[in-house]
Amino acid sequence: MLKFENVSKVYEDGFKAVDSVSFDIPKGELLVLIGPSGSGKSTTMKMINRMEPHTSGKISINGKDNNSYVASELRRGIGYVIQQVGLFPHYTIEKNIAIVPQLNGWAPDKIKTRVHELLEMVGLDPEIYASRYPKELSGGQQQRVGIARALASDPEIILMDEPFSALDPLTREQLQGELISLQKKLNKTIIFVTHDMDEALKMGDRIAIMKDGKLLQLDTPEKLLHEPAHGFVEEFIGKHRIIQNPELMPVIDIMSESVVTTLPQSSPEKAISLIRQRKITDLIIVDESKTLLGIVSAYDVIQKVNSIRSIAEIMQPIGHILQDSASAKDAIIMMDESPFGLIPIVDESKKVIGLVTRGSLLAALSSQWTEAEVVAV
Amino acid sequence: MNNLSIWQQLVEQSQMRWKEVLEATSVHIQLVFFSMLIAIILGVTLGILVTRVPQLTTLVLGGTGVMQTIPSLALLGFMIPIFGIGVKTAIAALFLYSLLPIARNTYAGIKDVDPATREAAKGMGMTSMQILFKVELPLAIPVIMAGIRTAAVINVGNATLAAFIGAGGLGDFIFLGITRGIDGLILLGAVPAALLAIILEVFFGSLERWTTPKGLKA
Ligand SMILES: Nc1ncnc2c1ncn2[C@@H]1O[C@H](COP(=O)(O)OP(=O)(O)OP(=O)(O)O)[C@@H](O)[C@H]1O
Ligand SMILES: [Mg+2]
Numbered sequence: 001m002l003k004f005e006n007v008s009k010v011y012e013d014g015f016k017a018v019d020s021v022s023f024d025i026p027k028g029e030l031l032v033l034i035g036p037s038g039s040g041k042s043t044t045m046k047m048i049n050r051m052e053p054h055t056s057g058k059i060s061i062n063g064k065d066n067n068s069y070v071a072s073e074l075r076r077g078i079g080y081v082i083q084q085v086g087l088f089p090h091y092t093i094e095k096n097i098a099i100v101p102q103l104n105g106w107a108p109d110k111i112k113t114r115v116h117e118l119l120e121m122v123g124l125d126p127e128i129y130a131s132r133y134p135k136e137l138s139g140g141q142q143q144r145v146g147i148a149r150a151l152a153s154d155p156e157i158i159l160m161d162e163p164f165s166a167l168d169p170l171t172r173e174q175l176q177g178e179l180i181s182l183q184k185k186l187n188k189t190i191i192f193v194t195h196d197m198d199e200a201l202k203m204g205d206r207i208a209i210m211k212d213g214k215l216l217q218l219d220t221p222e223k224l225l226h227e228p229a230h231g232f233v234e235e236f237i238g239k240h241r242i243i244q245n246p247e248l249m250p251v252i253d254i255m256s257e258s259v260v261t262t263l264p265q266s267s268p269e270k271a272i273s274l275i276r277q278r279k280i281t282d283l284i285i286v287d288e289s290k291t292l293l294g295i296v297s298a299y300d301v302i303q304k305v306n307s308i309r310s311i312a313e314i315m316q317p318i319g320h321i322l323q324d325s326a327s328a329k330d331a332i333i334m335m336d337e338s339p340f341g342l343i344p345i346v347d348e349s350k351k352v353i354g355l356v357t358r359g360s361l362l363a364a365l366s367s368q369w370t371e372a373e374v375v376a377v
Numbered sequence: 378m379n380n381l382s383i384w385q386q387l388v389e390q391s392q393m394r395w396k397e398v399l400e401a402t403s404v405h406i407q408l409v410f411f412s413m414l415i416a417i418i419l420g421v422t423l424g425i426l427v428t429r430v431p432q433l434t435t436l437v438l439g440g441t442g443v444m445q446t447i448p449s450l451a452l453l454g455f456m457i458p459i460f461g462i463g464v465k466t467a468i469a470a471l472f473l474y475s476l477l478p479i480a481r482n483t484y485a486g487i488k489d490v491d492p493a494t495r496e497a498a499k500g501m502g503m504t505s506m507q508i509l510f511k512v513e514l515p516l517a518i519p520v521i522m523a524g525i526r527t528a529a530v531i532n533v534g535n536a537t538l539a540a541f542i543g544a545g546g547l548g549d550f551i552f553l554g555i556t557r558g559i560d561g562l563i564l565l566g567a568v569p570a571a572l573l574a575i576i577l578e579v580f581f582g583s584l585e586r587w588t589t590p591k592g593l594k595a
Binding site: 090 | 512
C-alpha cells in the first residue's frame, strides 16, 4: 500500500540524507524505522507526506504517486504525530482534535461526536478533557491527544516520529501498549520512527534498520534477531535483546533435542531401567512414528511395577505441549502451569521433536544472559 | 501675570480657552488615530511579509529602525517638501515613527511561535494562509498588541510636534506657551496630551489582555 522505489533525498546544502531506499509496506503493518542519530529516519518518514520532498525515486500510496497530490490534501489524508506533540496552545483539546475534520469541512455535529469517540479511544474522559487547554495536560496526556488528532479523519496511514521519546518510562510503556491494541483494532498502516531498540522490538511488525541514509535490513523482529544481514545490524540490536524479549526467541532454540521416549507397549522393567540410566523423572511415550501419546512418571512406574504388564496402563495424557512455532516466552508461561515441569515440543503432525524442562529453560536463558554480560564488560 | 502660581495660571488659561482645548484635543486624537491606523495595517503586513521572505528582514526592520533614529522634528522637516505644510505631513511622519514597533513585534511574535506547533499544523495539511490566520497571528497577538500600545503612546507625544508644521493639535498650546513664556499655557497642552497617553496605555493594555487567547494566559 505504501511503496518506496529507489527514493533519495538530497538537502539544499547538497547533503544526501537518504540514499536510494526501496521497500513496500502492506496495509495494516506497523513498520518501525530505527537507526543511529542522523541516519535519515525522520527524513524517510517525512518524504511520505512531503514535509520533506524527495529528490529522486518514487513514493506511491495505493499505487498513486504521492507527487500527484496537492501537498496539503496529501497531508490531510495522512496522520502525523511528532515527539514534541505540537498541540495548538490557543485551542481547547476538542478543537485541537477537530482540526483535520474541520479542514475537511465536516459538519459540527459529526465533528463533536468524533472528537468524543476519539478521546475515549485514547483513554481521556471527554467530560473532563474536551474543554481543557494543552498546557493543562501532562506530557503523556498531550501525546494521547496528539494520537487522537492524527486519527481524527480516519487516515489509512499514520506517521509517528519518536512519539514517546520525551515521556517518562512508565508512561511510555503504557502508551506503547495502548498503541499496539489500538493498531490491532483499527488496522492502520503506521510508520513509527524510534531510536529505542526495545521499543522497536515491542511495536514493530517489521523493523527497518537505517544507517547513513541507507536501509540495511527490513525484516520481522524475529528475523532481525536471528539472521542479522549485516554486522552493524547485529551490533546495533545487541545480544542481550533476546533475554529481554523471550517472546522473540523461538522455543526450538532453547529445547533439548535428545528426548528420552519409549513405546506404550514397553514393560515397566524396561521403563525403570531407562529412567535410571538417563536420570530422568518422567518418560515421554510415543508411537512408532514418534507421535506423542502421553507420559508416565518414574514414581508411578516404580509403584506399579508389579501390577502392570505394559506402561500403557498407567500412561497419562499430557495437556501442556507447544508447537515448534512457539516462543521461549510461551514456554516460560506454560512451564508454570505444567504438572510435570516439562513441555514436549511437537511439529504439525504431533511428532515429538524436542523437550523443554525447567532446567533447560533456565540454562538457555542464563547462558544468553552471561554471554551478554561478557560482551558488556 | 508671572506672579501667579502655575496652578492658578492653568486654571485661568483653561477657563479662557477650554473650547480651543477641546478642539485641539480632537485634532490631536485624529492625528494619532489616522497615523496609527495606517501604521497598524502596514506594520502588521510588513511584519508578516518579513517572516515569509527572510531576505527582506534586514531591509525592512533595519529601514524602519533608521527611521526611528531620525529626530522627530527633522523627520517632519523632511516631509514638508513631499506633503507640504499641515495635517498630511504630520500623519505621514507619525505613521513612519509607529511603523517599526508594530512591524518588529509582528515579526517577533510570529517567529516566536513554537516550531513544533507550526510543524504539526503543516503536517496536518494546513495551507500557509491557514497557518498564518489560525495559528501564527492568534499566537502572536499579545506581542503585536504590545507593539501597537508602545507605538500609540509614543505617537501621542510626537503628535505635539505637529504644531510646528501647522497641523494643530495640543502642541499649539505648548508652542504658544514657549514663545510667550507662559507656563500655564504649556501645561494646557501638556496635561491633556499626558492624559491621552495614559488613556491609550490603559486601553491597549486591556485590549491586549482581552485578545490574548485563553490557552496562553497564565
Ligand atoms: N533541512 C536540512 N538540511 C540539511 N541537512 C539536513 C536537514 N535535515 C536533516 N538533515 C541531515 O540529514 C541527516 C538525516 O537527518 P534525519 O533528521 O532524517 O535523521 P534521523 O535519523 O531522524 O536522526 P535523529 O535520530 O537524530 O532524529 C542528518 O545528517 C541531518 O543533519
Ligand atoms: Mg529524527
